[in-house]
Amino acid sequence: MPPQKLLLKMIIIYINSLLVYYHFLFFVNHFQERKVLLVTYVLFHDCIKVSYTEIKEGEKKEFQEGSHLLYVSSGQGQLTQGEKQMLLVEGMSVIVESPCLLTSSSESMDVYILDCHQQSKWLVPFRDVVFARQSPIKMVPIWKELLRIQKSSVLSEQCRFQSLIWKMLSMITDYMKMDGIEQASQYIRQHLHETICVSDLANRIGMTSSSFARVFRQKTGVSPKEFIHQERMKLAKKLMIQEKGIALKEIALRIGVQDEFYFSRLFKKREGVAPTIFMKRAQKRIAIISQLLLQDHLLSLGIQPVAAPAYPTEFSHGLPSYLCRGLEGTLLLNAEKYFNREEVLRTQPDMIIKTPLRQDAEQSALWTQQTHVHHIPFQSTWDAYLQKIAYIVEEEQKIESIIEDIQQLESRAKEILRPLSSVGKWSVIWVRANEVRLYGKTGHAFSDLFFQKLGFEPDDCLPDKSYRVIQVEDLAYMNPDRILILWSHEKDVQKLVNNKEWKKIDAIKNRNVYYPNSIEWDPWGPLGRKHMINHMVNFFKKYIK
Structure with missing residues (x-):
């Protein structure tokens, strides 16, 4: 081996060893504060294994032999261990002892697993530790990297594997600080009508004011004072939109401001408009009962609805980002379930705009009994x-x-996009959990945009209607030049990619498959269409020579 390469390899090994040592010391110090005994350093490859499983709704996963550390990256389910039951939700980590049973109660539940061999006592010290909930955005990349390198025989990657284990454990055991901040955030939301002092918040969770402010900003991205202001403005908007005829004086009192004139100045300074102007956005009190985000159209017309549909499992705030600001204060209705009629009527809408619902006719019948319901058929x-x-x-x-x-x-x-749209013929697919949808040349808002307005040439085998459900074999038979994958979750796409028929398609062989982050691409409304076109241009630009 050339001296340069040998030196480089030694440097990599040394750096990774330092990382392992750093995380080990951090972990020891972290646990000494909680008076938890830490086992001595072990060679992970001899006692643990990292894996991933997806559990469909109603399915069960049984854990046998040894101890297991579970991390839920999406969905939720019920953990049964002897006579004890525990609800696991996204972001939670827990240690379980075999035998135990995990049952999914959502459409699908994704779980990463660290298995500890039955003979090893490595996880014993953590049995009584309450782990902090951590966002999948932070945790999933670590788990994926652990899966990728756990079987590596390269010494540097073995060191990195151990380092990542310590990093992951240090994150989920950082309970006192982060969960204390969550408690403080919840306290703020529940006491907005009172005077809230930052030093009192810090005392409530046993921290100094300076440490509390630092950790609070680390978790929320803003200072405690700014968070209080933001939450007060959110509540003010909610009251103005959802409570018909409410007076500014009452709004001010309910958000902890004694002077309504000061409240008006504060609101205008932070939101850019006076509260009286903001309230006019909902002067026409309209509720939307639809599985389409028709609030997009209303916002474009200068009207904020008092109630509108949302998708809490699809989007982090129930809505695509381009709608969040405009709908602050609006009652968000879970469109993934039955719409609650009484909940909507509490907002006292003057009219309801409704489209056909995908659920059974019984739900639709509830709304036909209401006056001032405007029914819009499918467009x-x-x-x-x-x-x-x-x-x-x-x-x-x-x-x-x-x-x-x-x-x-x-x-x-x-x-x-002309340099790209004029090359080859395109097929657009949506890979779902149980099916693949092939979109047609016309009949759908996206087909109209992509093929008609933007000039991409459709594959000859595309259906004339809006879409057709196909198998991978059908796509292989079509053998399209280029494939655009939209609105698809990574786990579903991965299943498709692993199918041997997929690899026979020319688009795959020639690397002409395009998979943008398109969850927020919605061509059915003016704001969504603008957002989609801008993001589509930015995505495709890197493929234009």
Whole structure:
């Protein structure tokens, strides 16, 4: 081996060894504070194994032989261990002893597992530790890297494996600080009508004011004082939108501000508009009962609904990011379940805009009994929905400018993407948990945008209707030049990629498969369409030579 390569290898081994030692010392110190005995350093490859499992709704996963550290990266389920039961939700970690049973209570539950051999006592000191909930955004990359390198025979990667184990454990055992901050955040939300002092918050969870402020910013991204201001403004917006006829004085008192004039100045300074102007956004009190995000159209027309659908398991705040700001204060209805009629009526809407619901007719029948319900049948284009809604809310004069704005954006995007759209024929698929949807040349808002407005050439085998459910074998038979994968979760795409038929397709062989982060791409509304076009252009730019 050349001296340069040998030196480089020694440096890598040395750095990784330092990382292992650093995390080991951090972990020892971390646990000494909690008077927990830590076992001595062990060679992980001799006693543990990292794995991943997906549990479908109603399915069960049994754990046998030894101890297991579980991390739930998505979904939720019930853990049964003897006579004890425990609800596990996204972000939670727990140690279980065999035998035990994990049952998914969501559509799917993703779990990473660290198995400890029955003879090893390595996890024993952690049995009574309450682990902190940690975001999958932080944790999943670590677990994936552990899966990737656990069988490596390369010494540097073995060192990195051990280092990542310590890093992961140090994150989930950082309970006192982070969970204390969550308690403080919850206390703030429940006492906004009172005077809240930062030093009192710190005392409540046993921290100094300076440490509390530092850790609070680390977890929330803002200072405690700024968080209090943000939560007060959120509550003020909620009261203004959802409580019909509420006075500014009452709003001020309920958010802990004694002077309504000071509240008005504070609101205008932070939100850019006076509270009286903000309240006019919901002057036409409209609730939306739909599985479509029709609030997009209302916001484009200058109206904020008092109640609107949301998808809490699809988006971090129940909504795509481009709608969050405009809907602060709106009652968000879980569109993944039955709409609660009484919950909607408590917002005292003057009218309800409703589209056909995917669930059974019984749910739809509940809304036909209401007066002032405007039923909109399915429309094949986004602007057809805009025209229907604008007519209902008497804002027809705004239609032309909204459509013209979108058309100009589409024309600019078409020119930018022409070098790519003019090469090859395209197929668009949505990979779901139990099916693959192949989108047609027309009949869907995205097909209209992609093929008609932006000029991408459709594959000859695409259906004429909105979409068709296909098998991987069907796609292999079509053998498209280029494939665009939309709205698909990584775990579902991975299953498709592992299918031997997938690898026969020319688009895969020629590396002409495009898989953008498209969860927020929604072509059915003006705001979503703008967001989608801009992100689509940014994504495809890197493939234009």
